[in-house]
Amino acid sequence: MDSIPVLPTISTTFIVLSAITVAIGWGQIKQRKREAHKKTMVLAAVFALIFFIIYASRTIFIGNTSFGGPDTVKIYYTIFLIFHITLATVGAVLGIMSLYSGYKNNFSFHRRLGPITSFVWFFTAITGVAVYLLLYIFYHGGETTSLIKAILGF
Numbered sequence: 001m002d003s004i005p006v007l008p009t010i011s012t013t014f015i016v017l018s019a020i021t022v023a024i025g026w027g028q029i030k031q032r033k034r035e036a037h038k039k040t041m042v043l044a045a046v047f048a049l050i051f052f053i054i055y056a057s058r059t060i061f062i063g064n065t066s067f068g069g070p071d072t073v074k075i076y077y078t079i080f081l082i083f084h085i086t087l088a089t090v091g092a093v094l095g096i097m098s099l100y101s102g103y104k105n106n107f108s109f110h111r112r113l114g115p116i117t118s119f120v121w122f123f124t125a126i127t128g129v130a131v132y133l134l135l136y137i138f139y140h141g142g143e144t145t146s147l148i149k150a151i152l153g154f
């Protein structure tokens with residue numbers, strides 16, 4: 001692949017936007033701007049959802065791309081990818097819990113959970129960008145196999 005891949009570039013941009021909006025939302029609550037904090041965090045969730053919709057559609061209809069770099073690097077890439085997927089899954093669950101506790105005005109819980117969620121989300125974005133660079137920019141992406149093709153054969 002010689003050109004920059006369109007969908008992975010767009011979806012990675014949305015994870016980064018989501019992490020940036022979480023940082024802005026944290027800054028707002030530090031200044032006691034509750035309404036602004038709420039709006040910014042909902043926007044961060046929308047960015048994360050857009051990422052997820054693009055990522056899931058690509059996985060189902062086009063497929064996942066395997067690592068195209070040298071075999072000596074592949075094992076480190078795989079371990080790193082599993083670390084990133086774990087962070088993203090934990091981040092999504094914590095994100096939903098943070099939104100819910102915020103909406104329900106459960107602030108004693110929310111105040112403790114918010115910073116943890118934010119840090120997990122920052123590391124999800126950083127490792128997500130690293131996976132994107134390793135998969136598409138530093139090395140050429142390997143084979144792409146569609147889930148539908150793998151299951152149904154078309």
Ligand code: HEM
Nearest residue numbers: 022026029034038041098099102103107111114115117118
């Ligand atoms: C509907 C959504 C949300 C509402 C209404 C909301 C509301 C609030 C409020 C009122 C506080 C201040 C609590 C206090 O000082 O007593 C707070 C703190 C905080 N929230 Fe949210 N929040 C929402 C979503 C989120 C999300 C999704 C995250 C993380 C990704 C988050 C992260 C934080 C952080 C980091 C703090 C500051 C904790 C501290 O430093 O003391 N919030 N939130």
